[in-house]
Amino acid sequence: MHPGLAALFEADRQDHEAPKVAGTPGYAEMRRRDADRRARAAAILRDEGPGAPIDWYHAAWLFHHGDSPEEAEAASRLAARAMDAGHAPARWLHAAATDRGLMSNGLPQRFGTQIVPDGRRYRVWDTDPSTTDEERAALDVPPLAEQHRRADEQTASCPQPPMDLAPAWLKDAIARWEGSGRA
Numbered sequence: 083m084h085p086g087l088a089a090l091f092e093a094d095r096q097d098h099e100a101p102k103v104a105g106t107p108g109y110a111e112m113r114r115r116d117a118d119r120r121a122r123a124a125a126i127l128r129d130e131g132p133g134a135p136i137d138w139y140h141a142a143w144l145f146h147h148g149d150s151p152e153e154a155e156a157a158s159r160l161a162a163r164a165m166d167a168g169h170a171p172a173r174w175l176h177a178a179a180t181d182r183g184l185m186s187n188g189l190p191q192r193f194g195t196q197i198v199p200d201g202r203r204y205r206v207w208d209t210d211p212s213t214t215d216e217e218r219a220a221l222d223v224p225p226l227a228e229q230h231r232r233a234d235e236q237t238a239s240c241p242q243p244p245m246d247l248a249p250a251w252l253k254d255a256i257a258r259w260e261g262s263g264r265a
Contacts, residue, residue: 083133142179205233
């Protein structure tokens with residue numbers, strides 16, 4: 083296990099343990115730390131390379147908290163590599179990173195792992211209806227109905243972030259949902 087990647091992963095885990103509301107100074111500071119951890123992980127991958135499947139998993143987790151479709155795609159690739167090498171926790175992360183990349187490109191997700199605010203409630207991002215719960219289970223993702231239940235729980239327990247700070251892909255989706263009557 084690469085000690086640098088393990089330390090970055092642990093710092094990320096601790097940073098994300100207590101939820102922070104988007105638009106607050108605490109959230110902005112966490113996102114700055116996320117970017118710093120990704121930059122440090124990228125340097126380790128470039129200069130040393132991961133030595134074990136858990137290293138790929140740790141790096142994937144850091145990129146999963148990225149800001150761009152490219153970072154989500156990197157997370158998906160790294161998680162797939164860890165998963166293919168037998169690191170079981172990477173299955174869910176591969177699904178979530180794949181979904182995040184699709185979502186940030188404005189496309190339906192495959193597995194239903196991504197829950198987003200829409201200004202009124204939290205909702206499961208649009209999901210490809212051809213993906214089955216069996217496919218989800220193979221990647222340790224709960225059934226889609228469970229994801230919808232989690233979104234409802236989040237609506238009941240978490241405030242909505244300021245939507246004026248939402249990324250363009252989310253604002254576009256909200257406009258699409260409102261236009262289709264699915265808001």
